Amino acid sequence: MQESSSVVELANRLRGEVDRYSPGGKLPSSRALVERFRVSPVTVSRALAQLAAEGLVVTRPGAGAFRAGPRTPLVAQGDTSWQEVALSADGAADLVPRTVDASGVVVCLAAPPPGVIEFSGGYPHPTLQPEKAMAAALSRAGRRPGAWGRPPLDGLPELRSWFARGIGDTVTAADVLISAGGQSALTTALRALAPPGAPVLVESPTYPGMLAIARAAGLRPVPVPVDADGVKPALLADAFRATGARVFVCQPLFQNPTGAVLSAERRPEVLRIARAAGAFVVEDDFVRRLVHEDSGPLPRPLAADDPDGVVVHVASLTKATSPSFRVGALAARGPVLERLRAIQVVDTFFVSRPLQEATLELVGSPAWPRHLRTLSAELRGRRDAMTAGLRLHLPELALPHIPSGGYHLWLRLPEGADETALHSAALRAGVALTPGRAYFSAEPPAAHVRLSFAAVAGTAEITEGLRRLRTACDEALGAAETVRHTPPGL
Template identity: 80%
Template sequence: MQERSSVVDLANSLKAELDRYSPGGKLPSSRALVERFRVSPVTVSRAIAQLAAEGLVVTRPGAGAFRAEPRTGAPEAGDTSWQEVTLSAAGAAGLVPRAVDASGVLVTLAAPPTGVVEFNGGYLHPSLQPERALAAALARAGRRPGAWGRPPTDGLPELREWFAREIGGSVGPADVLVTAGGQSALTTALHALAPPGAPVLVESPTYPGMLAVARAAGMRPVPVPTDAEGVRPDLLEAALRASGARVFVCQPLFQNPTGSVLSPRRRLDVLRIARAAGAFVVEDDFARRLVHEDAGPLPPTLAAQDPDGVVVHVCSLTKAASPSLRVGALAARGPVLERLRAIQIVDQFFVPRPLQEAALELVGSPAWSRHLRSLAGELAARRTAMAAAVARELPELTVPHTPSGGFHLWVRLPDGTDEAAFVAAGLRAGAAVAPGRPYFCAEPPAGHVRLSHAGVAGTAEVAEGVRRLRAAVGR
């Protein structure tokens, strides 16, 4: 059982027993709870902390946990209706309303109920994370001289140099800023490149987190269709001309959600078209370290092929390591780098030094390359198992492309299928999937779901989750 499930189960058990204790009464000791429920001390500590956060118990260092005194009356409710007027006032100036909708992102962040197969996840299952290597890296980092001091605002020089080598081409350490993960880097890039109300070209479909950033900043996402070779250059050129946009955001490698790879010819076309239009290309290279073991040689980054500063490159260690290793990079050349640097400083000052030191220790250790090799094999096995299970159990669903990187399949539902109903039925049957609608910034051509195979324990759970989906649709 995963730790989070054990914590929830223990917290629920303790809640059910709270009536046994009078207000102020002491709960059993941590040792007694460990022995009674056969869980770890960490699980007990986290369950008690959850009850304390809910106001049900009070903890006293050295004394234990006690049932909280009952609350005396509910606080008087205020009138917050005035906020609707204030938050929508930007529309009066003719700008795009800054509506913040995180639902498409929360689907991949929220943990499903206990026992539900997690096909909606956006991160690696704990068994796929290099937990020992991360723990060792963090321990070594904490002992480094000055590890808890203030870091350079641009990031540790050694870490910037590592990222520059990974990006390739003529990108150097001076062109790199260390960021708090890929989402933070995307946010900084969009704020630097487009003002509120401006159009921003995006692949269709595309990553909901990027759409949320653009809309929250008052920008207007404009879709550019893709096919098996990535974004279509003819439609990109037409969209730039028609919209006047000066920013195009893309994922050339194992695109989320389709898994497509931008073809060599199209890569050069995209750079040429953007340069002619005076537009920037934001390259979200999130999946380079999620390559499968049966993939061929990877193409270079767009940034490595760009001599003119067209590309603003985004990458991160988070997806291939741990959700909590929020360390990434922005790379750019020319005057735009100064704007990116200024916005990052204003937004977050700097990435905490211990986290940067730990990332540097991790990628510099032999354990990192071993982890990536192991991950490549595991992801390939899970992808193959999922594709086979969908073809066997749900042949009416269409998988347009089976990727050789990333950790999900993009599945088209039969024409006329109610996407929301399919997702809800799957959850009732015990399999959580990500709906396709949030991946489109305009009307979708059909119903889709995204099935992630990285958030489950292994190929057996992949097969079980697809079997539950089959049961959900009544086959």
């Protein structure tokens, strides 16, 4: 059972027992709860913290947990219906109405219900995260001189240099800004490069979180199709001419969701086309460290081969570490760097210095290269287990491309299939997947689903998840086939 499920179950059981104690009464010790419920001390600690957050218990270090006193009655709810008018009127004059829709992101961020296998996750399973190394890095970082002081606005110089070296020898620390993860960096980049109402070119399909950023900023995402070699240059040039866009957002390495890698032939073409259009390329290099063990040499980031400042590069450590290790970087050249810096300072001031110090401790430790090697091997094993299982048990789900990096597979459903129906059937069968609709900024050419092989505990869980998915496909796709072959009027 996953740790999060154990915490929820223990909190529920303790919640039902709190009333047995009088206000101020002491609950059983943590050791007693560990022995009674056969869970880990961490689970007990987190369950008690949940009850404390709800105001049911009070924890006192060294003394234990106690039932809280009587709670203050809830204040009567007011009438908030007026907000519908205010929020609707807010964007009435916008050229492109702003829409704040996080549904496509929440699917990848929200933990599924207990017992449901997570093929929808956007982050590696805790067993793939360097938890011990991160804990040790945080401990060492907290003792560094000045670790709790105010950091430089652009980020610690040593960390900026580390990110610059990872991009290429043409990038220096002076070109880099430290950000609070990749999502924050993308938000800053789009705000800096495109005014509200402007078109922004995006790959199709593409990352739903980026589409959400664009729409929340009042931008108009315009799709440019990709294939196994990345974005199609001729269509990119056509889109620039047709829209007058000044920004193209792409993921040249292990693209989300297709897993495509921009080919060596297309890389200079993309830069040339953007430069001729007077446009920026936002390069979201989000999974460079999630390369699989059998991958060949990786292409350099586009930013490494860009002397003219066309590329605004976004990098992040989050995917290779933990969802909560939110450290990333923006890299750019020329006047745009000052605009990026100004927007980031206004939005966030700076990234937590202890977290930056911990990042330096982590990536400078012997544990870091060991973790990356282990992660690379594990991802390959899980990818192979999922692809083999799909071919054997679910051949009707088309897998056009097997990536050599990243954490997911992109599957095309049979003609006439309903991905929403499959998603619902899968949840009933006990497996969570990601419907493909959210990855398209316009009408999708077919129904798709994305399956993550990194968010599960291992290959045994992949096998069980595919067994459950077979049941869901029999229900959802079988029903669609019946409807498709039923004569009209019956």
